Amino acid sequence: MIKNPNDIVDKLTSDYRAVFGEQLISVVMYGCAVTHEYVPGSSPISIFLLVTDSSLEYIHKCIDVHKYWYRRGVMTPLIMSRDFFETSLDLYPVDYLHIQSNYRVLFGEDVFSTLDIQKEHLRMQCERELKQLSLNLREEYLQAGCRKKVLTDLLEDTTNRLFPFFKALLVINGRKIPHASSELISSVEDLFGLGVSVLSDIYHKKKGLDKNSVQFCHRLAEIIDLVVGKVNQAKEREPQSLVT
Template structure:
């Protein structure tokens, strides 16, 4: 963690504690800001707040702080309570897995540590999400194919959303939990999946590299092909044998 991020988180905890007091059971930092993937000014700072009970009245209390939080790079927090957690692990296993693999408790109890996720639930959601995002990616490509800037942004943003699903796929393969995008790509290559185009998209995010319209269209075609191959491998996966 860098000093700038630490100061932002310190102020955030002060704000949350001041607003909610004893109703706060935990505050958790998750995602790229809890890993080596965090890039100041580019990565969101994602936080989850566990309250004893979430009500509209409780949600409204923090509205006056959103401007400050957003200015500091903090996305609008997720608010959940214990009842929601216990009733949702079978519906959102990918989201909970993603949190469990990259998180840091900023305040209170570590409720994520002992959450149990079923592989059958995880596989179903993973396939559903991958296919849905693939369809949406095709639609957005049609809308943005004429603009190099828009197409570049589409590639970068889509890769971030796919990374969450790829991390779940590697979990299904019983591989060690990857902490960074680079580790995810390495893991995919270890299970015989091509990631050359994905690596190029990742490089676009991490650098000031600029590609021509022709290069972007070619990259997109290869990128789409690699994602489809990943979906194909998941369809053949026997969870009971992993």
């Protein structure tokens, strides 16, 4: 278990530099691992690697390094070539914004500080993937068959997957992204006039979450559908805004 992500920076960077050599452009740690919200043994440690060549020939070389760090709590790294990175900003703006909001450069270039992320690109990815998330929630709810533990896991997993989109929704509406997850949820609840909603209940693991998991799933689905509706309406408005 890694108690402090700062303790692994030197060895982690050294290991990937040994694998990629001059092909390695940048090593970035992002997410809760670079914030005060990191919880040892629970929070993921996410890594982004930018390389000149992301062919499987080079990816294969880092299998042993990946195994070593994965066993210690470091997630499988997101590996991109510079060309892929620079030509996919319009396809994955939500993902790039998610990294950009909380990151630390461990080695090489800071490629996130100058990213120009367009609101319309954010809106398009939000629409596409929030609709998919809504479908997934319904499918997995049906498969769970009212098993409370399974539904509770579904609630937490779905809410966690919403966080990058929460950040995008705030940016689309000209609002700043808070660093703390609890503040992020509060900002989204305020943006859509939700009050203290099921989002806060799930994040703070409100007492009775297991017992009332069916009702919580219904309420979460309603919120996702509400947000999707706002995203759809934004197609017809300039400048882009989800809330009138």
